[in-house]
Amino acid sequence: MTEHALILEDVSVRKSGNFLLSGINLRIEKNEFVGVIGPNGAGKTTLLNVIAGFEKFSGGLRLFGKGQTWRRSRAARLSIGYVPQLAQIDPGFPILAGQAVMTGSVGRTGLFNKPGKHEQMEALRLMEMMRVAHLAGRPFGHLSGGERQKVLLARAIVQQPDLLLLDEPTANLDIAVQKEVLNLIDEISESRALTILFVTHDFNMLPARLRRAVLLKDGRKFFDGEAALALTGDVLSRLFEYRLETFERNGRRFVSYG
């Protein structure tokens, strides 16, 4: 039996009478790269929040074999890296890009300890990998959206997580920058033993290494399987309740209106 990074058993989230998630069962193996895809309001972000420990839920959740509630130990939190959607930040906010990356190591360093040379070198190395090392001394708020997301990717990895949660990390970026960020995510997945959950509503823009797709609709699991099987006109039309077609060109699959 392979070891699971994450097991959800009958997980539900209920808020003011409505089910944001209902009866989600999910098993994700170590080092799997899974896409969580669905229309707006399907519960994708809620699911990610449950896994990250931001949201109360009912049902069972096991993280690397250990049962968890929404309250987590520091060790459990350290095992999960998180990259949010592009967030607004005051351009004058007093933090440099390199310092922003280092905030990812604060939890691991622990109270009353100072991060050592090793952590700082690691942060710089990751910034190089994300092609943002030259921005380390610039105020974070001055960076473009794409640069900020690359810095936040480096920030999440410097924490040395075993599970990486990406909540629409490419939303609101232009198409070329989206592709750059996706390529970097592929690079991370290739070079590290890391389980990745990638949330998106844009199936034209998926990382190449993403193999498995979990489709959500109205808080329920709608499909779980190979990404190639999920991205068919029939499945997607039912998912979005709108006629959609897929077509292939140069070995890639595209989605379009029917």
Next chain:
Amino acid sequence: MVESILEILSCPPIQRALAACILCGAGSALLSVFVVLMRMPLIGVSMSHAAFAGAVLGMLMGFNPFLSGFILCLLAAAVLGPLSDRADMAPENILGIMFSFLMGVAFLGMGILTRSKASALSLMWGSLLTLSNADLAVLAVVTIALTVFIVLFFKEIRAVLFNRRLAAASGVPERAIYYTLLFFTGAVISSNLATVGGLLIFALLVQPGAVAMQLTYNLKTFFWISAATGMLACLAGLTASYVFDIPSGAAVVLAATILFALAFVFSPKRRRTRAGANKSIL
């Protein structure tokens, strides 16, 4: 001239006022870094009104007004903290309700308090020249404790200020830091009811941080500039109040506003963005 200054400085109430200026300026200015960077100026307003309302109620019931102010301040923090974390209500609305409610409580108390309205009014704008040694001791303990907290947990504080959610996700005790800050906000405000008062303290909870925001991208420098601004505003205000015989609290607030206006006009951060904008056009 020098002799007369020395003579003034040897007078104990003046010495106490000067010490209080430095402590009050530093303490509230350090807090203003959080108020400005976490964008929660309304929390500052609500809590200073809670302290004020608590103090008025304390007077009414024969309690130590500073203690009751502190307690109501902490109660307000205990309500505000979790409420402002809820996504289903806009924090501005919650704070607005809280703020007006506390104001109502305070004025109700003042209406009932027929005999000593003057002392209630002094809680509103304080009085630097009539401080007791006990006032000063409390102020010193609170300010030093806040400074120690900031120095010890600087890297955690930076992570939380940058992004609370990301900090929580990376194993930083984000809630503990946030609630400790709310606690200190209450402690600083209520210990300063005697110095600049419950209404005017609000200026010192925003302006020093806003001054630093104009001047630096470095968080450490940010704290230093803010603290220096707070102390300078307090000292300048006290001096002006002595020289021109005007209310000290008001003079402090006006001094802080002048410092902010100067920082805004001479801000290198704003100039850089302007220069950058020109370059991109060329």
